[in-house]
Amino acid sequence: MTSEWGVYVHIPFCQARCTYCDFNTVTGMTVDDHRRYTAALLKEWDREVAPDGALVSIYFGGGTPSLLDPILIGRVIQRVLARVSCDAAEITVETNPATVTEQRLAALRKSGVNRLSIGAQALQNHHLSALNRTHDVDAINKTVEMARWAGFDNISLDAIYGLPGQTMAEWQATIEGLLALDPEHLSLYSLIVEEGTPLKRAVERGLARLPEPDRVADMADWAEERLTRAELFPYEISNYARPGRESRHNRLYWQMEPYLALGAGAHAYRPGRRWWNVRGVRRYMETVEGGRDPMDSEEFLTKEEEMREFLWLGFRQRIGVDVGRFQQRFSLDPRQAFHSTLGDLHIKGLMIASADHLVLTRRGRDMANVVARALVDADVDVSIHSPRAAADGASF
Ligand code: SF4
Numbered sequence: 001m002t003s004e005w006g007v008y009v010h011i012p013f014c015q016a017r018c019t020y021c022d023f024n025t026v027t028g029m030t031v032d033d034h035r036r037y038t039a040a041l042l043k044e045w046d047r048e049v050a051p052d053g054a055l056v057s058i059y060f061g062g063g064t065p066s067l068l069d070p071i072l073i074g075r076v077i078q079r080v081l082a083r084v085s086c087d088a089a090e091i092t093v094e095t096n097p098a099t100v101t102e103q104r105l106a107a108l109r110k111s112g113v114n115r116l117s118i119g120a121q122a123l124q125n126h127h128l129s130a131l132n133r134t135h136d137v138d139a140i141n142k143t144v145e146m147a148r149w150a151g152f153d154n155i156s157l158d159a160i161y162g163l164p165g166q167t168m169a170e171w172q173a174t175i176e177g178l179l180a181l182d183p184e185h186l187s188l189y190s191l192i193v194e195e196g197t198p199l200k201r202a203v204e205r206g207l208a209r210l211p212e213p214d215r216v217a218d219m220a221d222w223a224e225e226r227l228t229r230a231e232l233f234p235y236e237i238s239n240y241a242r243p244g245r246e247s248r249h250n251r252l253y254w255q256m257e258p259y260l261a262l263g264a265g266a267h268a269y270r271p272g273r274r275w276w277n278v279r280g281v282r283r284y285m286e287t288v289e290g291g292r293d294p295m296d297s298e299e300f301l302t303k304e305e306e307m308r309e310f311l312w313l314g315f316r317q318r319i320g321v322d323v324g325r326f327q328q329r330f331s332l333d334p335r336q337a338f339h340s341t342l343g344d345l346h347i348k349g350l351m352i353a354s355a356d357h358l359v360l361t362r363r364g365r366d367m368a369n370v371v372a373r374a375l376v377d378a379d380v381d382v383s384i385h386s387p388r389a390a391a392d393g394a395s396f
């Protein structure tokens with residue numbers, strides 16, 4: 001199997017801070033800062049050693065990558081593609097509807113970007129305003145229309161459920177409105193109230209009231225049923241796609257394939273090792289400009305840790321854990337190595353096993369925290385290497 005890998009490019013600039021956001025972002029930077037930061041990205045890329053295999057994805061995430069001049073985005077793409085093997089990579093730019101025009105979208109498309117991930121978040125202006133989003137509902141609709149005009153045939157839309165004061169009817173209207181835009185992909189996130197955010201303070205002071213957890217679960221259920229009927233199929237806990245339009249970039253993460261990362265605070269992974277850059281934007285630029293490695297820290301993962309993570313990330317996907325890929329990677333059968341834990345999940349009705357996949361049941365997905373805990377606590381048997389022995393022990 002040819003290995004695949006990707007590049008994540010972090011663009012930390014935003015127009016304003018959304019109330020729920022704890023990402024590594026900065027506001028108030030100038031166009032000169034953008035140019036300087038891009039030059040640092042190119043310099044960092046020149047230090048990188050590309051993994052073996054084919055590059056399948058370049059992902060510009062943020063922050064708000066669509067704030068960057070498309071010429072600068074194009075420069076990064078060209079520099080990356082200049083020295084790697086790549087037939088047809090998915091090249092995604094996260095896009096805020098407040099930052100685009102027809103010309104900018106056409107220029108992005110021309111620079112090689114072939115997928116947009118548009119942050120819609122909600123289709124009610126009062127929710128967008130409460131979240132401190134810098135766009136309204138009209139801008140979302142216009143962005144999709146302009147993106148189609150510019151030639152984008154692969155569009156993902158993000159939305160959040162469980163917002164303060166959000167009713168089921170509003171969530172249903174959001175889903176219907178997004179469906180009317182005919183996206184190839186949807187990412188639906190349950191709101192997480194992160195420490196240190198304005199939203200957290202508002203919740204603590206009683207200024208923002210979150211919906212009850214049962215109601216939030218009902219929103220997720222309703223969306224899944226509606227989107228499946230519309231042939232946008234769930235393929236991961238938060239993600240839906242038309243067949244063949246699943247995100248290749250996300251799949252790299254979930255299948256534990258290597259990805260390099262450029263930019264302030266960006267995280268990279270190769271089998272057995274994870275590392276990340278310094279978080280501050282100015283510090284990142286100064287470090288790279290000074291010819292130094294911007295890596296802040298790294299961690300090494302044992303085989304056992306990687307196996308647990310592989311199982312967990314596999315369970316997040318609807319298709320489940322690919323037993324063959326697990327065996328290929330670790331020279332062990334997961335049904336043997338985790339026999340007791342997986343057997344227990346099976347007996348409790350949280351997981352089922354087919355010949356080649358281990359899949360969470362609906363109950364298992366609802367109790368994902370129990371499954372995660374079980375994997376963390378699992379006893380791992382790394383002594384069985386015989387394919388015969390693995391096959392004999394394949395059932396629970
Ligand atoms: S636009 Fe995105 S990255 Fe920027 S503050 Fe809002 S949620 Fe965070």
